[in-house]
Amino acid sequence: xxxxxxxxxxxxxxxxxxxxxxxxxxxxxxxxxxxxxxxxxxxxxxxxxxxxxxxxxxxxxxxxxxxxxxxxxxxxxxxxxxxxxxxxxxxxxxxxxxxxxxxxx
Amino acid sequence: xxxxxxxxxxxxxxxxxxxxxxxxxxxxxxxxxxxxxxxxxxxxxxxxxxxxxxxxxxxxxxxxxxxxxxxxxxxxxxxxxxxxxxxxxxxxxxxxxxxxxxxxxxxxxxxxxxxxxxxxxxxxxxxxxxxxxxxxxxxxxxxxxxxxxxxxxxxxxxxxxxxxxxxxxxxxxxxxxxxxxxxxxxxxxxxxxxxxxxxxxxxxxxxxxxxxxxxxxxxxxxxxx
Numbered sequence: 447x448x449x450x451x452x453x454x455x456x457x458x459x460x461x462x463x464x465x466x467x468x469x470x471x472x473x474x475x476x477x478x479x480x481x482x483x484x485x486x487x488x489x490x491x492x493x494x495x496x497x498x499x500x501x502x503x504x505x506x507x508x509x510x511x512x513x514x515x516x517x518x519x520x521x522x523x524x525x526x527x528x529x530x531x532x533x534x535x536x537x538x539x540x541x542x543x544x545x546x547x548x549x550x551x
Numbered sequence: 552x553x554x555x556x557x558x559x560x561x562x563x564x565x566x567x568x569x570x571x572x573x574x575x576x577x578x579x580x581x582x583x584x585x586x587x588x589x590x591x592x593x594x595x596x597x598x599x600x601x602x603x604x605x606x607x608x609x610x611x612x613x614x615x616x617x618x619x620x621x622x623x624x625x626x627x628x629x630x631x632x633x634x635x636x637x638x639x640x641x642x643x644x645x646x647x648x649x650x651x652x653x654x655x656x657x658x659x660x661x662x663x664x665x666x667x668x669x670x671x672x673x674x675x676x677x678x679x680x681x682x683x684x685x686x687x688x689x690x691x692x693x694x695x696x697x698x699x700x701x702x703x704x705x706x707x708x709x710x711x712x713x714x715x716x717x718x719x720x721x722x723x724x725x726x727x728x729x730x731x732x733x734x735x736x737x738x739x740x741x742x743x744x745x746x747x748x749x750x751x752x753x754x755x756x757x758x759x760x761x762x763x764x765x766x767x768x769x770x771x772x773x774x775x776x
Contacts, residue, residue: 515634518624
């Protein structure tokens with residue numbers, strides 16, 4: 447439970463970088479897609495798991511790299527943090543996918 | 552209280568084409584403060600990170616009580632590391648950090664009701680002075696049940712009153728923990744350490760009397776005159 451809270455905390459920190467990039471991509475995706483809302487969800491989900499995610503890890507490292515020791519002192523490695531953040535994003539993408547299915551069912 | 556021994560052996564670390572650490576051996580027992588001195592760029596922080604397990608290296612052998620660990624920090628209750636710069640998230644208030652770090656009510660209470668922490672519980676880390684922040688970080692790590700603490704420049708840039716307060720804290724926990732301390736405030740390190748080791752030319756050299764620091768060119772000859 448304690449570790450889960452730390453994973454969630456790291457995920458929230460990454461989202462601060464990830465969300466603006468993903469939103470930007472989703473708006474562009476919506477603009478160029480024939481089905482606006484689907485384009486938005488697809489663009490957002492894809493960006494959340496790929497480019498924006500990589501950028502968020504990079505920017506977090508640049509700005510808050512020292513804070514990895516906050517987690518290391520609790521026995522959590524950098525790889526575990528990144529994998530957990532990715533999985534949480536993947537869960538978010540699955541929820542958005544379900545929402546998309548409901549929307550066009 | 553059972554004694555524990557941390558040994559860092561055969562540590563080799565290369566940076567570019569230069570061998571920064573060449574076959575290092577360093578040990579520390581619980582109840583002991585080992586002072587690690589060395590000039591800028593000699594590899595003190597790198598050595599601490601290698602012992603902690605977060606710095607990949609060409610070769611290392613870290614043992615606690617004879618058992619080898621590849622990444623000691625992943626094993627709870629072994630080792631904690633206080634890095635040179637603050638490691639606390641700046642978006643959490645101190646009371647939240649305490650709650651995230653400790654589930655045990657007695658540990659939380661020990662920090663929350665500490666006379667020097669209590670007034671700052673609702674503040675963010677960057678609202679504290681450097682001395683207050685360093686003190687809080689150390690207090691946090693000392694509450695962990697680790698056997699060894701690696702302190703990277705704990706006295707750097709803090710006022711003398713906080714240096715003494717930090718020393719008091721270390722003494723309080725000395726019966727259950729071992730400390731490896733590196734700092735450029737060599738007079739304090741020499742004063743508080745049971746053993747002093749100088750990291751020079753990639754190797755650890757035991758310092759038996761402070762004058763040897765002059766011989767190795769770490770401090771000027773005037774330092775002890």
